[in-house]
Amino acid sequence: MSRHAPSSGAAPRRPGRPAGRTAADGAIADREVLLAAAEMLIRAKGPDVSLQAIAAEAGVTKPSLYRGVGDRDALVMALAERLAARMSESLSRLVAEAPAPRQGLRNLVAGYLQLAARERHLYLFVTAGGAREDRVRQSLRLADGAAGQFAEPIAAYRAAQGADAEVATVWSYGLLGALHFVTLWWLREPTGDMERVIEQISELLWSGLGLEKGL
Amino acid sequence: MSRHAPSSGAAPRRPGRPAGRTAADGAIADREVLLAAAEMLIRAKGPDVSLQAIAAEAGVTKPSLYRGVGDRDALVMALAERLAARMSESLSRLVAEAPAPRQGLRNLVAGYLQLAARERHLYLFVTAGGAREDRVRQSLRLADGAAGQFAEPIAAYRAAQGADAEVATVWSYGLLGALHFVTLWWLREPTGDMERVIEQISELLWSGLGLEKGL
DNA sequence: GGATAAATCTACCGATGGTAATTTAATGGG
DNA sequence: CCCATTAAATTACCATCGGTAGATTTATCC
Structure with missing residues (x-):
């Protein structure tokens, strides 16, 4: 193993307050370091990493990880927010640069699938998190972040059409659920x-089932 | 004695082969008993029950539970199949008795939501199962069972229309994902x-986003 | 320079999934 | 009729994990 990171070995770091750290100077910076280490390790080792391993990757121990980011639920939540932000930015750009709305949807779907595939481990970590927390929250963590982003333009469009803008929330979750599965x-x-998959799911989301009979 | 819930107390049941059980006479029947006990306890106590508690509810201990149904993943899988079968039957009946396809979809959505709400704990148990297994499989357990049921009529309809029937699989997962979220x-x-929610999501699935601009 | 506060680690706890070793009863051969 | 073998169940145990209490070292302040 290359162990480009502090991992474990090196200086066992005896207990005690570290040299050169004043009161509340690095508390927030630490959080970023810890989250970055967690992302790194999840990418490398998959979504089933332990908190101990994450702490070790960051060069600290579990209690320090707790002080920095909180319990496991808080960690997953934080990484979900990060990933949701990245996805939102990337996807909204893809939609904006599309020539037509239909192409925008297609770009959205394509971007979602590709980003999830590229960040496979991280995506699974935040969408299928640990089992000891509230399970509804667990499954919707990523969606909660993105649903707001989706709801806004949908509501705006519906309002502009004079249609019921209340659909926005439900539609957002529906869209995200379809994308997720x-x-x-x-x-x-x-x-x-x-x-082909991208085209197929885009078609469903754009035009609907539109069945005349059957099912 | 009815003792529908051996729970804990009662006869501590000393070790050893039980009296009156011949070789392979009750192995399969046992499995049903164990699964029924698991369902019962999950309904009562929520989706976070331990294997020990489930075994106790069935009046046995963990190793017997293992012999009967396998590890935790196998248990969740078995309960997912049961629930998927119940849902499929119930939903296909609702669809069949609808006067028109659009009403069929609405009935499907309504039935799904109501059944999930009624079986809340069980639904969460099978859709957001334990965290130590393969996470993709974990999230799709229930959907895998139902996707086949959905795909068939979709493919038939598309084929009848001369359209690409290959969409069936993707559309099935998309529909189930939307319903799930x-x-x-x-x-x-x-x-x-x-x-209102039922009507909203039905509208999305039937007619699609159909945005002219925005997003 | 000594008391207090802060930050970190080590050591531990309780619960859980899963398995090994043990115990009891049925089965079958002499 | 008795004993070895096998089946079925329990008890006891292990490893791991999330989470926390207590010990330990350094900075800060009077």
């Missing part, structure tokens, strides 16, 4: 080409 | 009336 399915069975 | 959101925040 298709993403999971794709992560598990990345068969065929992704382009 | 809206369900979770509703379970967490059951505000307003459910009828």
